[in-house]
Structure formats: structure tokens, C-alpha cells
Amino acid sequence: MLAEWLDQGLEGRAPSRSEGRIAGGRFRLLAPGVLELAPDTPATGARACVLSVGIHGNETAPMELLGEVLARLEAGLLRLGAPLLVILGNPEAIQRGQRCVATNLNRLFRRDLDQAGDEPDRARVLMAEVDAFYARHPGRERLHYDLHTAIRDSRFPRFVVEPFTATPTPAEQWRWLAGAGIQAVLHQHRHSWTFSHHSKHYHGAAAFTLELGRALPFGHNDLAPLAPMGRMLEALLEGRVPATGEPGTMAFFRVEHELLRHSEAFRLCFPDDTPNFSEFPPGTLLAEDAVAGETRVGDTALSVVFPNAQVEIGARAALLVVPSPPPG
Numbered sequence: 001m002l003a004e005w006l007d008q009g010l011e012g013r014a015p016s017r018s019e020g021r022i023a024g025g026r027f028r029l030l031a032p033g034v035l036e037l038a039p040d041t042p043a044t045g046a047r048a049c050v051l052s053v054g055i056h057g058n059e060t061a062p063m064e065l066l067g068e069v070l071a072r073l074e075a076g077l078l079r080l081g082a083p084l085l086v087i088l089g090n091p092e093a094i095q096r097g098q099r100c101v102a103t104n105l106n107r108l109f110r111r112d113l114d115q116a117g118d119e120p121d122r123a124r125v126l127m128a129e130v131d132a133f134y135a136r137h138p139g140r141e142r143l144h145y146d147l148h149t150a151i152r153d154s155r156f157p158r159f160v161v162e163p164f165t166a167t168p169t170p171a172e173q174w175r176w177l178a179g180a181g182i183q184a185v186l187h188q189h190r191h192s193w194t195f196s197h198h199s200k201h202y203h204g205a206a207a208f209t210l211e212l213g214r215a216l217p218f219g220h221n222d223l224a225p226l227a228p229m230g231r232m233l234e235a236l237l238e239g240r241v242p243a244t245g246e247p248g249t250m251a252f253f254r255v256e257h258e259l260l261r262h263s264e265a266f267r268l269c270f271p272d273d274t275p276n277f278s279e280f281p282p283g284t285l286l287a288e289d290a291v292a293g294e295t296r297v298g299d300t301a302l303s304v305v306f307p308n309a310q311v312e313i314g315a316r317a318a319l320l321v322v323p324s325p326p327p328g
């Protein structure tokens with residue numbers, strides 16, 4: 001039923017059952033693409049976990065990975081030990097195999113959102129479900145992993161974005177992420193209104209956007225490098241402490257500057273297929289914009305993450321980042 005729920009969501013079919021039993025607890029469909037797993041007896045120290053995939057409809061590897069974990073739970077190979085909210089982010093975009101339908105859902109997670117349209121409506125549903133889920137688990141530590149894949153190759157194929165908020169990230173997170181095969185961490189420098197930012201900013205959750213390789217069509221993903229990540233998700237689901245790694249194995253960066261597209265006549269001055277975290281020396285011309293003029297690297301080398309000249313006007317066209325010391 002659980003793996004079927006995911007498949008039906010991907011295909012736009014209504015699920016056959018809206019609640020029932022699984023090993024160690026119950027499942028309940030709360031809204032289209034929103035599944036709650038409630039353990040009979042939460043394990044000591046279990047986190048209230050939100051796991052989201054498909055916020056961008058063409059990022060398929062996380063959906064396949066989560067599908068495997070849910071199938072193992074359903075087959076009785078795992079036993080539920082933690083409260084979980086499992087989210088299929090943008091079903092309409094997933095069915096179309098597109099990043100989004102009209103606008104980027106992952107910029108809309110703010111409580112004062114007043115836009116109309118499919119993605120704004122979906123953001124409001126998801127924010128309400130996450131708010132209600134965390135409210136059902138007062139006193140329990142909160143976690144949100146929002147799983148994505150990136151448009152381009154990357155010097156670090158598996159990395160996380162740590163949203164900017166006042167809430168410090170618990171030190172254990174760096175050990176868990178290293179243990180799950182994450183290779184780099186990027187600290188945001190300001191509020192970004194992404195889904196993981198919502199959970200961290202409004203709920204004090206340990207929350208990240210996880211980039212797990214490149215976005216490819218269903219069936220073309222190599223899930224082998226994501227095996228440690230799958231094991232971490234299984235540990236969280238069972239309420240166990242995940243395997244840990246050495247945070248020093250990860251590269252740490254912080255955002256120095258956000259490059260915005262201000263006009264139609266905007267272009268990035270490096271090839272489209274430039275991998276994430278490529279470094280440019282001082283003086284390099286990075287972008288030209290009819291309104292903002294030239295953007296050049298200053299005195300310190302900058303690396304480029306998520307370059308995309310095709311974004312909407314006013315949206316982020318790249319993050320310009322520098323190495324930063326590991327936390328703590």
C-alpha cells in the first residue's frame with residue numbers, strides 16, 4: 001500500500017486506501033501526496049521527521065529512494081519507531097516530468113504568501129500539514145530533510161544547503177550527514193523561503209535541502225551512491241540513531257552573494273554545463289544584466305552553485321560561495 005501510494009501519486013491516481021496498519025504502527029493519508037506514519041510506541045529519542053521529495057517534479061532519484069524505504073517498511077523488513085510525515089511535493093509537476101508547473105514551489109514557503117495559483121496553493125497546503133504535524137508532537141526533536149537532485153554535475157555530487165535562521169543546527173547533524181555520504185555543506189546567508197527553511201525558521205527543526213546527484217528521468221538513476229542515505233532514512237523511520245561519519249570529510253562553504261536575474265537581457269558568462277562548486281579567480285566576469293550591469297569576482301575567488309540563467313526575472317540565478325570553517 002505505501003509503495004503503491006507513492007506510485008499512484010506519481011501517476012496522478014487516487015490511492016485505494018486512506019489508512020491502515022504497517023509494522024509497528026499506522027499510516028494515514030492526510031491530503032494528496034501527504035502521508036502520516038504514526039508508531040504504536042515511539043522509540044526513545046525518536047525524532048518527529050518530515051521527509052519530502054518531488055518539490056521539483058523532475059527530480060526523480062529521491063522519489064525512487066524513498067519508494068524503496070517505504071517498500072521495505074511495507075514488507076515488514078523495517079518496523080516503524082518514529083512519527084513521520086512523508087510528502088510528495090508537487091504531484092502535478094511530477095506527472096508532467098517538469099521542475100514546476102508555473103513557478104518554483106521552493107520559493108513560496110512563507111506565512112505571508114499572498115500569490116494565487118497552483119504552486120502557491122500547494123505551498124499553503126504543505127505548510128499547514130507540516131505545522132499540524134509538528135504541533136501533534138510537542139517536546140519531540142524535529143527534523144526535516146527535503147530531498148532534491150541538481151540540474152548540473154557537481155564537484156560534490158551529494159551536498160546539503162543549510163537554511164539561514166537563528167536556530168543553530170545540532171552538532172550531531174554533521175556526523176549523521178557525513179555518515180549518509182554527504183560530501184559538502186553550504187550555509188545560506190539569508191532567509192530563502194524554501195521548504196526546509198520553513199521547518200527550521202518556524203519550528204526550530206534541524207532542516208536541510210539535500211542535493212543527491214543530478215536530475216534524471218525515472219529509471220535512469222544509479223541509486224548505489226545513495227545507499228548510505230537510504231540507511232539513514234531507515235534509521236530515522238525506526239527511531240534509531242543513524243550511522244555517523246567524520247564531519248571533517250565534508251567541505252564547508254557559505255554563500256557570499258546571491259546573483260539575481262533583473263532583466264530579460266541577462267546572461268551568465270560561463271558555459272551552461274559548468275558543474276556546481278566550480279571556482280572562478282578574482283576579476284572573472286560572471287554575468288551581464290541590462291539592469292544590474294556586470295558581476296565580476298572581487299578580490300577573493302568565488303565558486304558558483306545552482307547557476308541558471310533561465311529563472312524568472314527577480315529570481316536567483318546563482319549562488320556565489322566561498323569556503324568556510326567547519327562548525328564548532
Ligand SMILES: O=C(O)CCC(=O)N[C@@H](CCC(=O)O)C(=O)O
Nearest residue numbers: 106150151152161194209306307
Ligand atoms: O540545480 C539547480 O540549479 C537547482 C537545484 C535545486 O532545486 N535546488 C534547490 C535548493 C534550495 C535551497 O537553496 O535550499 C532550489 O533551487 O530550490
Ligand SMILES: [Zn+2]
Nearest residue numbers: 056059148149
Ligand atoms: Zn530541486
